[in-house]
Amino acid sequence: MKVYENAKSALESVKSNQTIMVGGFGLVGAPLTLIDELTRKEIDGLTVISNNLGEKGKGLGILVNQKKIKKGIGSYFTSNRDVGDAYQKGEIELQLLPQGTLAESMRAGGAGLGGYYTKTGVGTDLAKGKEEKVIDGITYIFEPALRANVALIRAWKADTLGNLVFYKTARNFNPMMATAADIVIAEVDEIVEAGELSPEEIVTPHLFVDGMIKAQKILTKDGVIDHEQK
């Protein structure tokens, strides 16, 4: 498994106008080192699939302010006021999906499915324009699968083959994103030898991962800090 020396080389495959998935529920489980590098990379027109677009001035929030993001697909934009402001000014497109739909659509994209029917959202504004189907007397709406060119995810431990395990609620969207992109780059806290992770506990088998990088930015109770400072 390719282990990149630095975030810059890990992100060489990310280009303007691509669709990228970025893991995390807020900053928890987000690939903070890779996001940090994205803020330095000359790039624009991105479609970003992520539960949130960071927080105000933090994580993906910086990319929002740098106007690198053309469109955001997520479930909760309320927690970053800058996203709402940019939206009101017409500077960013937003596609709001129920959180379960967001997660399920990624899973479908990674599993070779075209889409699925969910009960969630039926009869609401978020169902407008979506195909309805009645199955066994229950009304569902169609949701298409989601895929991306690149997924940037965060895991806890990786082995040298690229098998991944995740830490507590930092797991969230990362395992699905690992399945649903052409190129998957995992930012990990620790790399152990193959065989050190129990075969029963591996969450993301190595066949989903294309490259890895050791995390430099970590989330602490005092905010995001560089690894060295810990």
Next chain:
Amino acid sequence: MKVYENAKSALESVKSNQTIMVGGFGLVGAPLTLIDELTRKEIDGLTVISNNLGEKGKGLGILVNQKKIKKGIGSYFTSNRDVGDAYQKGEIELQLLPQGTLAESMRAGGAGLGGYYTKTGVGTDLAKGKEEKVIDGITYIFEPALRANVALIRAWKADTLGNLVFYKTARNFNPMMATAADIVIAEVDEIVEAGELSPEEIVTPHLFVDGMIKAQKILTKDGVIDHEQK
């Protein structure tokens, strides 16, 4: 979590003419103790959702020969000649699904989805009568979710709350079945105290499980034996 004293009481909720899911890939990961009790229970007209209908004269194969099964839904009936013979004589209905579709339909049933579009089977005899949909230029067929009245599954270790972990390839269909039935009975090799299973490694959280029973029948390289003999 309710732990039943014996297989008979564990199966009180199983009635004639119900749909039941039975875990296992062949005999591997099958709830052998519960199946054994089903062979003694007066019951008929069952619809059984399981990858195979056991092997010739073994596991669910006995129920086939007892004519307790009205319909089988699975992916591979070739390995039990009795199933084919009963089918040719019109004694049993069979619904053959690709193995991935079988697994995915259960997952959909457990996850509150109505169905989904898969590429698998398009243009084959197994797609006959199924709705086609073209999404982004690719043709898919619609597959409805599968649910059951009761699921009989096998796990390796349970904790006293009902959290489950599975053993190697004995995992197979069991975790999905645990999500997709009104009543879920887990046959387990061992029950440990709550807290003994790592929160990161639990595969089936306890909210899916309704009752448990200690396994009496186990699969060895010499066949199925009673636990005591081991």
Next chain:
Amino acid sequence: MSKNEVQELIAKRAAQELKGRCVVNLGIGIPTLVAKFIEDENVSFHTENGLLGVSDVEGVIDPNLVNAGKLPVGEAVGASFFNSADSFGMIRGGHVDIAILGVLQADQTGLIANWAVPGKNIMGVGGAMDLLVGAKKVIVTTTHTSKDGKSKILKECTYPITSTRSVDMIITELAVFEVVEKQLRCIELMPGVTIEEVREKTEADFIEDLLVV
């Protein structure tokens, strides 16, 4: 009452609804407070971001162990972690018994609005729509009126609704309402509150159905 006291009063009343073996999902805000009034170990708390077995923080805060409101939590004995797709499979699939949610508005048929305010920066649906279609019982906990004193329980929601499914119960600092066949029934008054006060501060029509205690 202080804002804090109001919230605790509501949360405490909601806690009374949770008994025996059940799985409960707590939304952001007042719902989060409900957990601390539960002593029954059979009640398990589920959080949409991937944890069954939420408990209070014990000792050191772990920034990577949070609830749906991104606040630090602890893990109970027998807790389990899972990914977001599996978590919402549990919710949509009917495996969560009770959801306790906050609202921006509720109406007299039990519909709620809690994810969007047209023209404002409130654009976050999170797990609300999934919980409404999936949870067996939905309890709303909310202050009876908004900051500007207007009733949050309306004849009809003016903000976009979260689901076509009616909630089962609404608990405020003034009263407890049940929704039966798309009708609001006031079944209980909070201590010291009169039915007249409830009528005055409620835009919605409701049936008086107070239990004799």
Next chain:
Amino acid sequence: MSKNEVQELIAKRAAQELKGRCVVNLGIGIPTLVAKFIEDENVSFHTENGLLGVSDVEGVIDPNLVNAGKLPVGEAVGASFFNSADSFGMIRGGHVDIAILGVLQADQTGLIANWAVPGKNIMGVGGAMDLLVGAKKVIVTTTHTSKDGKSKILKECTYPITSTRSVDMIITELAVFEVVEKQLRCIELMPGVTIEEVREKTEADFIEDLLVV
């Protein structure tokens, strides 16, 4: 050649197709034999019943650790187990590089039939249809003729086809065929086999495209 020798000849030739970091799914029968001819540690074997990292049995047989043919296997260093839905997510989702499958019949456009024989007790599709829509490359390993000496490579399959997708390569004890734009090209003869013999034993039309070695 004995049946065993024929099977090993075919499996050994198929093994030559597996090089570098790749994930390979092996079907039942001859495909199972391919693994033992692979020494490259970068090749990982996936089995549809929930294991990435299949290896030979080492020491004691574990009856709960089996491959798609329900035969005992071992687990490689770095192996992982997963449920059947996730396993087929890998397959359908394009995460398996190569599938090696047996067939009942193949035709001159590369279509195959391997799951049903009308009127007979062969009614088992297993993972075959999923592998055909999902694997990036599909290699068929099969004896050239059936037990009664008839060609298994036909102008058109008479049994129900497994997929509308053509396989990429067919390896028999007589020859290696590639399928290019729905046409069969014979690219290699097995040692001691003449093109005339292949023509004689093959019902299908094919193009001669033998590489000069």
